[in-house]
Amino acid sequence: MSKKSILDTGVRKVKNVGGFHFGSGSLEELPTYVETRRAIAREQKKCEGVVFLVDHFFRGQEEILARIGAHVSDRIAFVETKDEPTTDGIDQLTRTLIAEGYGEPAALVGMGGGITMDTAKAVSNLLTNGGRAAQYQGWDLVKRPGIYKIAVPTISGTGAEATRTCVMINKENGLKLGMNSDHTVFDQIVMDPDLTATVPRNQFFYTGMDAYIHSVESLSGSYRNPVGDAYSRETIQLCRDVFLEGDMMSSGSREKLMVASYLGGCAIATSYVGLVHPFSAGLSVVLGLHHCVANCIALNAMEEFYPDGWAEFTRMARGQNISIPEGVCARLDEAGFRALYDATVIHEKPLTNALGEDFRAILTYERVVEIFQRM
Amino acid sequence: MSKKSILDTGVRKVKNVGGFHFGSGSLEELPTYVETRRAIAREQKKCEGVVFLVDHFFRGQEEILARIGAHVSDRIAFVETKDEPTTDGIDQLTRTLIAEGYGEPAALVGMGGGITMDTAKAVSNLLTNGGRAAQYQGWDLVKRPGIYKIAVPTISGTGAEATRTCVMINKENGLKLGMNSDHTVFDQIVMDPDLTATVPRNQFFYTGMDAYIHSVESLSGSYRNPVGDAYSRETIQLCRDVFLEGDMMSSGSREKLMVASYLGGCAIATSYVGLVHPFSAGLSVVLGLHHCVANCIALNAMEEFYPDGWAEFTRMARGQNISIPEGVCARLDEAGFRALYDATVIHEKPLTNALGEDFRAILTYERVVEIFQRM
Numbered sequence: 001m002s003k004k005s006i007l008d009t010g011v012r013k014v015k016n017v018g019g020f021h022f023g024s025g026s027l028e029e030l031p032t033y034v035e036t037r038r039a040i041a042r043e044q045k046k047c048e049g050v051v052f053l054v055d056h057f058f059r060g061q062e063e064i065l066a067r068i069g070a071h072v073s074d075r076i077a078f079v080e081t082k083d084e085p086t087t088d089g090i091d092q093l094t095r096t097l098i099a100e101g102y103g104e105p106a107a108l109v110g111m112g113g114g115i116t117m118d119t120a121k122a123v124s125n126l127l128t129n130g131g132r133a134a135q136y137q138g139w140d141l142v143k144r145p146g147i148y149k150i151a152v153p154t155i156s157g158t159g160a161e162a163t164r165t166c167v168m169i170n171k172e173n174g175l176k177l178g179m180n181s182d183h184t185v186f187d188q189i190v191m192d193p194d195l196t197a198t199v200p201r202n203q204f205f206y207t208g209m210d211a212y213i214h215s216v217e218s219l220s221g222s223y224r225n226p227v228g229d230a231y232s233r234e235t236i237q238l239c240r241d242v243f244l245e246g247d248m249m250s251s252g253s254r255e256k257l258m259v260a261s262y263l264g265g266c267a268i269a270t271s272y273v274g275l276v277h278p279f280s281a282g283l284s285v286v287l288g289l290h291h292c293v294a295n296c297i298a299l300n301a302m303e304e305f306y307p308d309g310w311a312e313f314t315r316m317a318r319g320q321n322i323s324i325p326e327g328v329c330a331r332l333d334e335a336g337f338r339a340l341y342d343a344t345v346i347h348e349k350p351l352t353n354a355l356g357e358d359f360r361a362i363l364t365y366e367r368v369v370e371i372f373q374r375m
Numbered sequence: 376m377s378k379k380s381i382l383d384t385g386v387r388k389v390k391n392v393g394g395f396h397f398g399s400g401s402l403e404e405l406p407t408y409v410e411t412r413r414a415i416a417r418e419q420k421k422c423e424g425v426v427f428l429v430d431h432f433f434r435g436q437e438e439i440l441a442r443i444g445a446h447v448s449d450r451i452a453f454v455e456t457k458d459e460p461t462t463d464g465i466d467q468l469t470r471t472l473i474a475e476g477y478g479e480p481a482a483l484v485g486m487g488g489g490i491t492m493d494t495a496k497a498v499s500n501l502l503t504n505g506g507r508a509a510q511y512q513g514w515d516l517v518k519r520p521g522i523y524k525i526a527v528p529t530i531s532g533t534g535a536e537a538t539r540t541c542v543m544i545n546k547e548n549g550l551k552l553g554m555n556s557d558h559t560v561f562d563q564i565v566m567d568p569d570l571t572a573t574v575p576r577n578q579f580f581y582t583g584m585d586a587y588i589h590s591v592e593s594l595s596g597s598y599r600n601p602v603g604d605a606y607s608r609e610t611i612q613l614c615r616d617v618f619l620e621g622d623m624m625s626s627g628s629r630e631k632l633m634v635a636s637y638l639g640g641c642a643i644a645t646s647y648v649g650l651v652h653p654f655s656a657g658l659s660v661v662l663g664l665h666h667c668v669a670n671c672i673a674l675n676a677m678e679e680f681y682p683d684g685w686a687e688f689t690r691m692a693r694g695q696n697i698s699i700p701e702g703v704c705a706r707l708d709e710a711g712f713r714a715l716y717d718a719t720v721i722h723e724k725p726l727t728n729a730l731g732e733d734f735r736a737i738l739t740y741e742r743v744v745e746i747f748q749r750m
Contacts, residue, residue: 227395
């Protein structure tokens, strides 16, 4: 909307998440939000069915599933999280929902981690905009508001509950890129820290670090927004409380990390990541590593770029007794490194944010390979 | 919506401002936001006229007024800020707009300080909900969404751009109380720190302190929300940067204070104020003192309740060479103090937040009078 290029000025225009419900036990409010949408659909004589995309982790957890407010006529689809979302997978899920009569649901709930929430965002946009997911990878390509969507994060860190993107891997061109759009922002989030009590420790740490890492990247970049800076600072402070003071999985810490995740998402919605995320994206695309562990692996090799963040991250991992995978690129050949390089330097915006427009002069092929070899 | 009382749990359900545009020069985006709403109205064959409520400070400032995107057929109304908004004043303005054919404008812009923004919120709600302003003073009494409303803050501190209330004095019953409602939240805010360059220094300080004071109150209270706590901490940190480090009116400081105001507003939207605001409300209702200077006067007499906040506030005022009015209650008689007491202790929620449900045992009439006598 601004006449200036976004790269000249940083992000100035921000769409907020519609609203949030926060606190232990908040899951009990989900049915109310769902019913409100059902009532609106009823009034408009539209489909009252609701689609629940739920992390496969909750498959069979009847105690939880009984609390989400699903009717028998609703559609619960479990989202596999072994691999990160692909554009093909999103297209397939969207086609299935349409074929089953859920092409215009009253609401779409994404309950789970970043993968599940991103899947909900992408499907929501596709259902109202038509076409295929890959068409919307990029910036502001989504034309119409998606289906009303509610996020229920069950692990903290990615900030997917607050951002304007949903990241997908396009297997055809090897790109990992999101639908960056105001229409991707959730209408409502229900943040219940009770839901994160059962996350495995390693995953809890890796995912939590996403909030820390993108805040560090954002504050080190040159495209800044003072609102985003404030969010980033507070996110980092909350991560310090969680990961440097006692047990990261105490109820107080889980509550704080859920706030950090939300604020970190708000931060990244007003700014850009830096070097860690592009390298991490390379690891995801080429080696299939999940986003959050890949971030940790990438930062672990980036002392030269983020000396303070690296040192603090190392203390956090040590303090929580978490080990970061090493040697992940050990068996790669030349073609593998070439693929890593390509999948990394494609991320021009964050790399420019971190190193300036001449980032390719710093991130030569040799330098990039050398960094990956350290991972 | 929660089955639990809001006082049992603190505020858990928060509606966010729809979105914001931040940064020097952002005023140039206001016409785009206005035109978007005009286009929607045109499509729906509704009134395309836009109402601009503008702080009287800008009367005659053609250079600024030429940039807000007003058409000849729009209505610009200047809002007097000598006195705080009254329910009667809001009713009168609403009637005038309806009589002039602006009963259903395409958008309503509130450009100014807290008084102007609160006026815009109240009028927006009244235009769609009918009735009189006093009917909606309280919690969640507004039934329908208001006219789409855009805030352009021109002074920083009150957080009115981000809160779910608009405070009005009801002359009939002497109450100072807001329309607390999700419908009161702005749909869009345009934050341009250039606009605060011409604020008189005293006013800049007093108003900025509102953000500091309600964050201090919020963090000292018992009804807390971890998201709100995060906003409050960052607001206080930004206020320290602005008021303890160099000139509070440098462009960098004005930018930071605009962020602090927004985040402070977000904080207060998830929590409650404490002792300062109720006493301040008393000063406003009985003595006609403006909200922000009244806050400063009140905190200045509250070392016993907020020792750290009081000390830091004192350093800030001294550092910026601002004096806080004293002796404002010197000429009051018994009836005056009785009115002050009544207008203070009526604010049960914040006083309970600060002191517990037995706050009246602490805030006896004698104690309250003694505190006011120190002001």
